[in-house]
Amino acid sequence: MNWYLKVLQQYADFKGRARRKEYWMFFLFQILIIVLLSLIIIFSSGGFDSNEEPSDIGLIILGLYFLVTLIPTIAVSVRRLHDTNRSGWWYLLVIIPYIGRFVLLIFNCMDSYNGSNKWGENPKGVGNDTLINQIGTE
Structure with missing residues (x-):
């Protein structure tokens, strides 16, 4: 959950680098929240077997999310x-x-570029592990 909150704290930060773990943990929680909201919408309208329309409030909440x-x-994704x-x-x-999405999936599965590049130091580099391990303990 801390990785998800870290991404939300860097709301519009397109600078720097993001580790694979940060990226995939964010998307894991993103999918879990969307599934949870979708299930709430489905069961509030009578379940899977019901012919009722989903509530507008639930759809608005999902859209706002x-x-x-x-x-x-x-x-x-840019980081x-x-x-x-x-x-x-x-x-x-x-x-x-x-x-396009398939190519991006391949890029996102690739390992970090070793060393620094024009977007900053390698987040998995030597000495950076203590900063990553401190997430959520502050």
Whole structure:
């Protein structure tokens, strides 16, 4: 949960680098929250077997959640691209259906670029582990 909160604290920070762990933990909690909200909407309208329409309030809450987390999602994706030594402009591949997201998935699974690059020091570098381990203990 601390990784999710770290990304939200860096709401619109497109500078720097994001480790794989930061990126994937954010998306894990993102998916869990969306599934939880979706289940609440489904069960508040009578469940899976019901023909009732979902409540407007639930759909509005889900839509607002998407809007609120849109910028942090893009920002952590750009920082993850920076960590693989790629420009954040590569994120525009999402415009290309299927292929673009697949290429970004491959980039996001790649290991960090060793050493520093123009976006900063390697977050997994020597001496940086203590900073990462302090997340949530402050």
